[in-house]
Amino acid sequence: MLSLYHCAQAGFEAARQLQRRAPQHPQARLHGHSFEARLRARVEPGWAAVAGTEVEQLQQHLADVTAALDHRLLNDCLPEPDDTALARWLQQRLPSAGLQLVQIGVQSTPRSGCELDATGHAHTWRRYRFEAAHQLPRVPAGHKCGRMHGHGFEVLLHARPDGLFDELGAADRLDHAWAPLQQRLHRHCLNDIAGLENPTSEVLSAWLWQQLVAALPGLSRVTVFETASCGASFDGQRYRIWKDLTLDSARRLRHAPPDHPLAALYGHTYTLRLGLGGALDAVQGWVLDFGDVKRLFDPLFKALDHQPLHELAATAGLPDCDCASLAGWILQQGRRELAALERVDLYQTPGCGALVMAADPGLSPI
Numbered sequence: 001m002l003s004l005y006h007c008a009q010a011g012f013e014a015a016r017q018l019q020r021r022a023p024q025h026p027q028a029r030l031h032g033h034s035f036e037a038r039l040r041a042r043v044e045p046g047w048a049a050v051a052g053t054e055v056e057q058l059q060q061h062l063a064d065v066t067a068a069l070d071h072r073l074l075n076d077c078l079p080e081p082d083d084t085a086l087a088r089w090l091q092q093r094l095p096s097a098g099l100q101l102v103q104i105g106v107q108s109t110p111r112s113g114c115e116l117d118a119t120g121h122a123h124t125w126r127r128y129r130f131e132a133a134h135q136l137p138r139v140p141a142g143h144k145c146g147r148m149h150g151h152g153f154e155v156l157l158h159a160r161p162d163g164l165f166d167e168l169g170a171a172d173r174l175d176h177a178w179a180p181l182q183q184r185l186h187r188h189c190l191n192d193i194a195g196l197e198n199p200t201s202e203v204l205s206a207w208l209w210q211q212l213v214a215a216l217p218g219l220s221r222v223t224v225f226e227t228a229s230c231g232a233s234f235d236g237q238r239y240r241i242w243k244d245l246t247l248d249s250a251r252r253l254r255h256a257p258p259d260h261p262l263a264a265l266y267g268h269t270y271t272l273r274l275g276l277g278g279a280l281d282a283v284q285g286w287v288l289d290f291g292d293v294k295r296l297f298d299p300l301f302k303a304l305d306h307q308p309l310h311e312l313a314a315t316a317g318l319p320d321c322d323c324a325s326l327a328g329w330i331l332q333q334g335r336r337e338l339a340a341l342e343r344v345d346l347y348q349t350p351g352c353g354a355l356v357m358a359a360d361p362g363l364s365p366i
């Protein structure tokens, strides 16, 4: 049984002043952002006017709601318009008939934002970057990662407010807790740091968790982006890794009425995210080599990339070539070669698409 979620994203430009911040805090001054709102929802069958157009319809709903905030002073719309309050404001205004909103988030900058989970809890997040060298000493001879190399690593920290960690100061507390780690990691070789002798993304995410959790009891996830297309996360119990691929493919919705815009032939640069979970290999310290994920998935990639997806949908017996149908098919086919594949995200435009999960271990952050 697969769990399916539709995803949408919409941007808005707005100004705000956070008057509950200390007077010297930069956010207490009038300032502006290019905000992004993102959501994930379950939709009931028959919710969309035309089956297969759920993503477009969800995106339209979100755009309609965020339009009320666009080019506005947010303090005129809600009392203290921080990211959490904005997410709750949007949540209250989205239509609920036939739609179960599971996550909604607001990003104020590419480095910060907040998400409400299915239970309504707010998770503040911050994104950090450090430049570091590493090598993976246990990989087979000839593996490129056995050589000393480096990355601009990015780390995403998610935390829930709790007794010590009130919502108001969450982002500042994350910054405070991160600062000493930035000193230890930036412009260093990870292998030289105790506990990071085998610095895979998975080991690094768990190491960061251990370093941070005492100071941040509300810490809910540490995510390490090793490159722009792959990484690992740790939530204190489970490891997840992902590999992103780009599909440049054409489509037309086979079951849309002939005069419907989505019945025309057009194309997308899709982002396909393959998500795997499981225990770490005792020797390599990873769930599965990102390179092996890519190699084992390659036959399916070739069936999807630079292809007319409506023809694939017809031969594969799919209801249509919309993101939800394709993501479910990719997950089922992909698990034949990649047993640890537990989730597939397919985005037709940034943040807009569908994700399916084999067993539902709970959604990771948006």
Ligand SMILES: Nc1nc2c(c(=O)[nH]1)N=C([C@H](O)[C@H](O)COP(=O)(O)OP(=O)(O)OP(=O)(O)O)CN2
Binding pocket: 136, 145, 199, 200, 201, 202, 226, 227, 228, 229, 230, 241, 286, 287, 288, 289, 290, 291, 294
């Ligand atoms: N599960 C893991 N697999 C790999 C890790 C890791 O930490 N965990 N690390 C590496 C290497 O360090 C490598 O630099 C990054 O992997 P790779 O996906 O090969 O990165 P690229 O961006 O170079 O991938 P392309 O898609 O081929 O451009 C290897 N595996």
